[in-house]
Structure formats: C-alpha cells, structure tokens
Amino acid sequence: MRGQMQYKRSFALLVSGIFAINVLELATIFILFRHFETLGGWRVGEIAFLYGLSSISFSIAKIFSGGLDGFQVQISRGEFDRVLTRPVSPFVQVLCADVKLHQVGRLLQGIMAFGIALTLTDVHWSTGRLLYLPVAIVSAAAVFLALFSFEATMCFWTTEATESVNAFTYGGTTLAQYPLQIFDGWLRRLFLWIVPLGFTIFLPALYLLDKPDPLGMPGFSRFVAPVVAILFCAVAGFFWGVGVRRYRSTGS
Amino acid sequence: MRVYVELARRSFQRHLAYRQATIAGMFTNAVFGVLIASVYGALYRSRSGESDVAGFGVSEMYTYVWIGQSLLMVVAVWGWWEMATSIQTGNVIVDLMKPVDYFGYWLSQDLGRAACHTLTRFVPTFLFGELLYDLARPGEPARWLLFAASVALGVVVSFAFRFMLNAAAFWMTDIAGVRMMALVATTFLSGLLVPLTFFPPWLRTIANLLPFRTFVMIPIEVFLGHGSAMRALGLQVFWAFALSGMALLVLRRAVRKVVIQGG
Numbered sequence: 001m002r003g004q005m006q007y008k009r010s011f012a013l014l015v016s017g018i019f020a021i022n023v024l025e026l027a028t029i030f031i032l033f034r035h036f037e038t039l040g041g042w043r044v045g046e047i048a049f050l051y052g053l054s055s056i057s058f059s060i061a062k063i064f065s066g067g068l069d070g071f072q073v074q075i076s077r078g079e080f081d082r083v084l085t086r087p088v089s090p091f092v093q094v095l096c097a098d099v100k101l102h103q104v105g106r107l108l109q110g111i112m113a114f115g116i117a118l119t120l121t122d123v124h125w126s127t128g129r130l131l132y133l134p135v136a137i138v139s140a141a142a143v144f145l146a147l148f149s150f151e152a153t154m155c156f157w158t159t160e161a162t163e164s165v166n167a168f169t170y171g172g173t174t175l176a177q178y179p180l181q182i183f184d185g186w187l188r189r190l191f192l193w194i195v196p197l198g199f200t201i202f203l204p205a206l207y208l209l210d211k212p213d214p215l216g217m218p219g220f221s222r223f224v225a226p227v228v229a230i231l232f233c234a235v236a237g238f239f240w241g242v243g244v245r246r247y248r249s250t251g252s
Numbered sequence: 253m254r255v256y257v258e259l260a261r262r263s264f265q266r267h268l269a270y271r272q273a274t275i276a277g278m279f280t281n282a283v284f285g286v287l288i289a290s291v292y293g294a295l296y297r298s299r300s301g302e303s304d305v306a307g308f309g310v311s312e313m314y315t316y317v318w319i320g321q322s323l324l325m326v327v328a329v330w331g332w333w334e335m336a337t338s339i340q341t342g343n344v345i346v347d348l349m350k351p352v353d354y355f356g357y358w359l360s361q362d363l364g365r366a367a368c369h370t371l372t373r374f375v376p377t378f379l380f381g382e383l384l385y386d387l388a389r390p391g392e393p394a395r396w397l398l399f400a401a402s403v404a405l406g407v408v409v410s411f412a413f414r415f416m417l418n419a420a421a422f423w424m425t426d427i428a429g430v431r432m433m434a435l436v437a438t439t440f441l442s443g444l445l446v447p448l449t450f451f452p453p454w455l456r457t458i459a460n461l462l463p464f465r466t467f468v469m470i471p472i473e474v475f476l477g478h479g480s481a482m483r484a485l486g487l488q489v490f491w492a493f494a495l496s497g498m499a500l501l502v503l504r505r506a507v508r509k510v511v512i513q514g515g
Binding site: 007009010013014016017018020021024025027028031032034035036037038039040041158162163164170171174175178182184187 | 270272273275276277279280282283284286290293294295296298305306426428429431432433436439440445446450451452455
C-alpha cells in the first residue's frame with residue numbers, strides 16, 4: 001500500500017514537473033512579447049494559438065510513444081526476436097508495449113495554452129473550423145508519432161545516433177510554435193515538404209485564425225493535413241518494414 | 253592531487269568515445285540554434301525604433317543564442333545522473349570506501365567531462381553559429397580568458413548543484429520527480445530560454461538571488477562585456493563555495509545514513 005502511495009506521489013510529481021517545465025516555455029513567449037509587439041506580423045495571442053496546437057499534438061504523440069522509446073532497450077536485449085515470433089504486427093506490439101501517461105502533464109499545459117490563446121484572439125468558429133480543428137491536431141500528432149517511429153527504426157542500424165531525430169521532434173514542435181515564414185527557405189522547406197508539420201499545424205492555423213498566407217500556397221493547401229499525415233506515416237511504415245526485413249535477414 | 257587529475261583525464265577519454273552521439277548532439281544543437289536565432293531575428297525586425305532590447309542588440313542576441321546552445325552540454329544544464337545511478341545500483345559503497353574524497357572523486361570526473369564537451373560540443377556549435385551569423389565578439393583577448401574562467405566556475409557551481417540532486421538517491425528510490433523539478437529550475441532560471449534581463453522585475457529579482465544564472469547567463473554577460481566581469485566572477489566564486497559547502501553537508505548526512513543502515 002505504501003509502495004502504491006509512493007508511486008502515486010512520484011507520478012503526481014512527474015506530471016506536475018512536466019506541466020511546469022512546459023508552462024515555462026509558454027511563459028517565455030509571454031516574457032518575450034513584453035518587449036516586442038509582433039513576430040512575423042503575428043501577435044502574442046496568435047503565437048499562443050500555434051503553441052497550443054503544437055503542444056497538444058506533440059503531447060498526444062508523446063503519450064503513445066512509450067513503446068517506441070523503449071524499443072532501443074528491447075532490441076539491445078535481444079527481446080525483439082520474441083516479438084517477431086508472434087502473429088501480431090511487430091510494429092503494433094512495440095507501439096503498445098508502453099504508454100507514457102505522465103506526458104498528460106504536457107497535454108494539460110497545451111490545452112491551457114490553447115485556452116489562453118482563445119481569449120486573446122478572435123476566432124470565428126464555423127462548423128468547418130470546429131470540425132477541422134481535431135482533424136489537424138490528430139494529423140500533427142500522427143506526424144510526430146511517425147517521427148518517433150523513425151527514431152525507433154534507426155535502432156536497427158545504430159544505437160547512438162538516434163538522438164539526432166530530436167532535432168525534428170523537439171525541434172519540430174518548437175518550430176511549429178512560430179509562423180513558418182520567419183524561417184530561412186531551407187528550414188521552411190524542410191518542415192513543410194519533408195517533415196510536414198507546416199501542413200498539419202501552420203497551414204491549418206491560417207484557416208482557423210483566418211489569416212492570409214504569407215507563403216503564397218494554393219488555397220486548398222490549408223486542408224490537406226490528414227492526407228499529408230497519412231502519406232508521412234506510410235513512409236515511416238515503409239522504413240520500419242525495411243528495418244525489420246534487415247533484422248530478420250542478418251539472422252540476429 | 254595526481255589521483256584527481258587521473259580521474260579527470262580518464263573521464264575526458266571516456267566521453268571522447270561517444271562519437272556518434274556527439275555528432276547527433278551537434279546536429280540537434282545546430283538546428284535549435286538556427287531555429288531560435290530565426291525567432292529572435294524576426295522579433296527584432298518587427299521593431300521600429302531603438303535596436304537595443306533589455307541590453308541586447310541583434311548581434312548580441314545571436315551571440316546569446318549560440319553561446320547558450322554551445323554551453324548547454326558543458327555545464328550540463330539538462331542534468332547528469334551517473335552518481336545517482338551508482339547509488340541505486342549499490343556501487344556507491346565501493347566508491348565511498350575509496351581513499352579518495354567522494355566529492356572530489358565526482359568533481360574531477362565532471363571537470364574531465366566538461367573539458368571533453370568543450371572540445372566536442374562548445375567549439376563546433378559556436379563555430380557553426382559564427383559561420384552563419386554575425387556574432388558579437390569580445391574586443392580584447394583578455395575577455396576570452398575571463399569567459400573561460402566564467403565557464404569553468406559555472407561548471408563547478410552546476411556540479412555542486414547536481415551533486416546534491418544526485419544525493420537524493422540516498423533517500424529516495426525514484427528520483428524522476430527530482431529530475432523534473434531540477435530541469436524546470438535550471439533551464440528557465442539559468443537564462444537559457446530567454447535572457448534574464450527580459451524577465452519582469454519581480455522574476456528578475458528571484459533569478460538574481462539563485463545560483464542558476466551562474467551556469468549560462470553570467471558567462472554570456474562576461475563574454476559580451478555586460479556589467480563588471482570581476483563582480484560576475486566573484487558571484488560565481490561565492491556560489492561555488494556556497495553550494496559545495498552545502499553539498500558536503502548533504503554528503504555527510506548521507507554517509508551517516510548509509511553507515512547506520514549497515515550498508
């Protein structure tokens with residue numbers, strides 16, 4: 001019983017800690033805007049809006065990334081062989097192996113940020129917007145989860161260099177907090193065409209906030225989030241398949 | 253004394269071996285550096301009027317971003333938990349029985365690690381920033397030495413703080429909560445996320461009273477020539493002694509606990 005209480009206390013501490021550290025990131029944005037009026041033409045409420053979207057979708061992906069996170073340990077311990085013998089898809093097994101419930105702290109913080117953003121901006125919630133909001137969030141979450149999947153797949157080849165994917169996951173969620181046009185061409189193209197966070201966070205935000213597109217993209221580009229997310233996940237799935245095949249063939 | 257140098261040297265070599273992780277880390281640092289620099293660049297562009305914000309011009313802002321990214325690993329802003337692990341596995345008993353002072357044992361290894369990270373993380377990241385951005389650099393060579401001294405002191409203060417955090421493992425089996433809280437304090441109050449001069453006055457006061465600014469903010473201020481370098485270094489020396497003193501007290505209680513429990 002005492003063990004359970006200790007665990008609950010530790011869990012609560014962990015959730016609060018994650019909440020706190022992310023709240024500080026949000027606080028940083030407000031601190032910055034004490035000294036500046038706009039960022040790329042966007043006001044603080046609109047930045048908070050982007051932040052909320054980015055944080056919520058990243059949190060969702062993080063919650064489900066537990067198994068992928070533990071994959072490195074699983075494969076180095078040789079436990080993956082057992083996974084391959086079972087009739088269920090190895091990816092599904094790995095994915096479901098663990099859930100990072102404490103990341104709900106980050107999710108709560110993201111929802112709070114989005115709430116704050118709504119009080120600071122004037123969104124006209126049409127039915128279209130209300131329906132598209134969860135679609136965009138789930139699409140972005142899928143993109144992040146696919147990135148975590150890439151990171152896990154890299155473990156088939158290397159165990160040390162997987163950290164580099166942090167540039168796209170943590171880097172991506174940070175970048176998505178800001179309007180895409182402030183970034184140099186190559187960085188913008190990277191997070192639009194290669195890691196499609198631009199299509200799942202920024203462009204949907206343009207629609208939700210009813211802002212003009214600074215990138216000069218065709219109008220429908222704001223609505224392709226789910227399509228792009230599915231494509232990206234397919235690529236991640238293909239890459240995973242390559243990894244599994246290689247693992248099998250090397251007879252580890 | 254020779255023992256400590258040897259420990260530091262071995263730690264240096266040990267960390268040098270993590271080649272792939274180093275490259276991956278450098279890549280992440282570089283991406284974040286460009287990302288954050290872009291944000292500040294856009295913020296400054298949006299301002300018409302004075303170019304200085306809370307004591308930082310654009311060029312100095314870029315310098316702040318890149319030194320922050322370069323210094324992260326050196327002062328271990330995101331923590332270091334080797335000692336806690338050794339406590340949890342029980343290896344600490346062996347370490348405590350060594351003829352070396354326990355605090356010194358870990359300090360010398362941390363200095364070796366920091367030296368290695370200076371070479372493998374600070375230098376490449378800073379050079380990369382230098383290549384892409386117009387960074388503000390110190391006029392006289394003496395300032396570089398002051399900066400080096402400031403970083404070294406920052407590492408020591410950071411170590412003393414991390415020592416105490418790791419020592420929590422003597423009393424708690426699950427230190428995940430401690431790790432989180434430490435992360436919260438160090439990233440925000442060290443000036444890594446945003447310069448401390450940007451804080452609202454009440455928060456600024458709190459940050460100034462705490463040791464975390466010695467990790468990142470003070471070295472940057474020394475580098476840029478903001479304020480008196482002597483006062484800055486003096487403050488770091490104060491915290492180095494204060495936190496080390498606290499750490500030794502914590503250690504004494506921990507050892508007493510271990511002995512009493514017949515460990």
